[in-house]
Amino acid sequence: MKATALFILLTAIRDRLFPAIIALIVLITGITLALSETAMVEEHAMHVAMSAGVTRIVLVMGVMLFVCFHIRAMFDQKEMDVILSRPVSRTQLVLGLWLGFAAVAALLVCAEMLVLLVVGVPSFLTLLVWSASVGWECLLVIAIAMFASLSNKSAVSSVLISLTFYTLGRLMAFFVATANARRVFETPLLHDALRYLVEALSVLMPRLDLFADSAWLVYDIAPYHEHIMLAAIQTVIFIPFLLGLTLIDVHRKQF
Template sequence: MRATLRYVLLTALRDRLFAVLATLATGLFVAAWVLGSATLVEHEAASIVLAAGALRALIVLGLVVFICFHVQRLFDSREIEALLARPMRRGQFVLAYWLAGAAVACLLAVIPIAGLFLLSPPSLAGLAVWSASLILESLLVVALALTISLAMGSAVAATLATLAVYALGREIGFLLAITGSQSGALQSSGAAAAWSDTLLQGLALLVARLDMFGQSAWLLYGPAGGIGDYWFAAQAVVYTGLLLVLASVDLRRRRF
């Protein structure tokens, strides 16, 4: 696993992943500060919220692109066949590459955390919870990108599919809130609407509620202290484990 970790980190350095994302994060940080200063009220709060959302999206996008294209490189060079020909279980291979991707994710997470710390958010406890949720979300995204890219074998298709699942996870809470507020209208509007509501409820069980991660309100007001604010940790553990198991099972069924 050490060799895999070293190889992935060297690949990230060779691809200038850290340098490019640090440069883009600096630009987004400055843009968020300028846009926040242009608001009529709550200038600092607006800057913090804009910076938090933009930097989180940048880290997720960078991780997805890097993981998907790195796996594609393994397929193109047939290096994956050489690795799987060694006395290594498929689960060990998946775990080794997830740990390597997790190390890259933790290093990248330092960029937005340090940027937000410079903005001095009102709640340091909220910043700590937000930072922990960002790291767990990044680890979940690494597992998602690794699983999809190993299954599809195409960097572009895997990138788009991963981003689509991520966007669905981010919006599933909003969709559930809409259907919940209109439950009576849906029941009286016919079978089609009822089936769509049932489908959405079932989909919510399969997709992680990513809207619970990285809430900007934590940075301003701190965590509320209830179990709902920390539900993201359980989701990260469960869904990351399920994705790694799914990737291992998929590799066992394939022949190289």
């Protein structure tokens, strides 16, 4: 399991994932600095919020793409067959892959935290909590992408499935608020059915909108303790659930 995790880390270095993501983070931070100069008030707060929000999306998308395409490449280049030819169980394989991708994500989150530290945030503790929340989000995305990649033979399909889940998770608060705030259908029965469906989906899917809110870095984390707690609880619940689904699928497949 450790060897598999180390293999993932080495391939990330070989594929130059770290310099690519870090370069994008630095570039985006510079662009947001230029954009924030156009604000009439609170230029620095705008710079911090924009930098945090956009760089987080870049980091999460980069990790998602790396997981999906790397797992597909492992099958195409017979690396998966080589790993399974060793005395490694499929459970150890899945856990080793997840740990390796988690280590890659942790290093990228640390790099993003250092960049935002240079940008300047009001509180280092707030930045630490925000970065931890980004890490939890990455761990969930890794679990989703692994399930999609090991269940499908196409890397593009895996990316689309993972992106769909991520987008739904990020927009779930909007869907719930829309379903509860106004009548979508004229027929009450259809409207109530839609509202109950959206509320059921919000329970079954991770609420990624509660993770790493850029407002934490501007207004401190004191008003958002409930969101942070809910994000941590979701991480603890959904990661074992997704890894369990992946293990069930992997044990049923014939490699």
